[in-house]
Amino acid sequence: MDIPATFPTVLRELLRTHQAFLAYAASHVHKLDLTLPQFDVIITLGNTPGMPYKKLGEKTLITKGTLTGVISRLEDKGLVQRVASETDGRSQSIRLTEAGNDLYERTFSEHLLFIGRLFASYxxxxxxxxxxxxxxxxxxxxxxxxxxxxxx
Amino acid sequence: MDIPATFPTVLRELLRTHQAFLAYAASHVHKLDLTLPQFDVIITLGNTPGMPYKKLGEKTLITKGTLTGVISRLEDKGLVQRVASETDGRSQSIRLTEAGNDLYERTFSEHLLFIGRLFASYxxxxxxxxxxxxxxxxxxxxxxxxxxxxxx
DNA sequence: GAAAAATAGTTCTGATTAGAACAATAAATA
DNA sequence: TATTTATTGTTCTAATCAGAACTATTTTTC
Known part of the structure; x- marks a missing residue:
């Protein structure tokens, strides 16, 4: 079995690129007094009628245990709210409050522009x-x- | 300014790939009762006479504040040791103990094989x-x- | 219909993360 | 040489992370 001598290099590059991207994105999001996961939740909920807890976790890659805390902090800030499902007693829907929607509308396109700059040469x-x-x-x-x- | 409609997709894919890789690597490392950053430190120190704190942080991408804790836990496990620098009173060198080196020798090549499987089709x-x-x-x-x- | 298995969220633990503040030391400057 | 500035590593905080244990509610299965 012959292992290509360079694959650890690729993986390091994957980690570095990932880290660099997070730092870049965070520098923008922190101005809104939000963490990256928090903002990720906001933009995932934007332009939707809300979505169940589980789906939100799948989209944002946030584990359910962590998501509880993230949602709670956003709820404290008045940006999202939990709505109990009518059909399933276990389930809840998370959706943006009016303030959350305002924030989304105010910041999303600018955020997209900010991220888009990365691909200026692409x-x-x-x-x-x-x-x-x-x-x-x-x-x-x-x-x-x-x-x-x-x-x- | 025309933003390509697909760049958010690429970035999501970057995050997902990164996460998948970490999960894959962790599944192997956890068998050694080490976390991923801890094992990263071990293999970074392997086959070296040790290295200063700062260099170790740069190689592993671990922030210095975090590194203190990671090193301490490895020290508690008897795998690495801190050696005060003789020329610089602020600085320390981190190096593998004998047990740490044993672990490195015993597991590194297997770890490389494990990771190398990812690239079997490359x-x-x-x-x-x-x-x-x-x-x-x-x-x-x-x-x-x-x-x-x-x-x- | 009742017991068993699966699912949704919460809570808890130990570790990592970034970032800031801090102490101690070294280097640069005047 | 004395003062200022930079650097090293530690400590602290708030948040995230994965994973496990737990509760409450379905859903499945018999």
């Missing part, structure tokens, strides 16, 4: 290629993980 | 291409960040 094809490479690695990880789960 | 050119794409995005982020730092 053509649509460039972006597409990058996405393809990431998606391939992502899928490779998932399928390797699956194989490893029930080894031999 | 040719060296594939890996190189992926790395190039990541590096480009990384540099785009850094340069955009620099421009934003002193705006107008």
């Amino acid at each position: 053509s649509p094809e460039d972006i597409h290629a990058l996405e393809g490479h990431l998606r391939r690695l992502h899928e490779a990880i998932l399928s390797t993980q699956k194989k490893t789960q029930l080894p031999q | 040719s060296p050119e594939d890996i190189h291409a992926l790395e190039g794409h990541l590096r480009r995005l990384h540099e785009a982020i850094l340069s955009t960040q620099k421009k934003t730092q002193l705006p107008q």
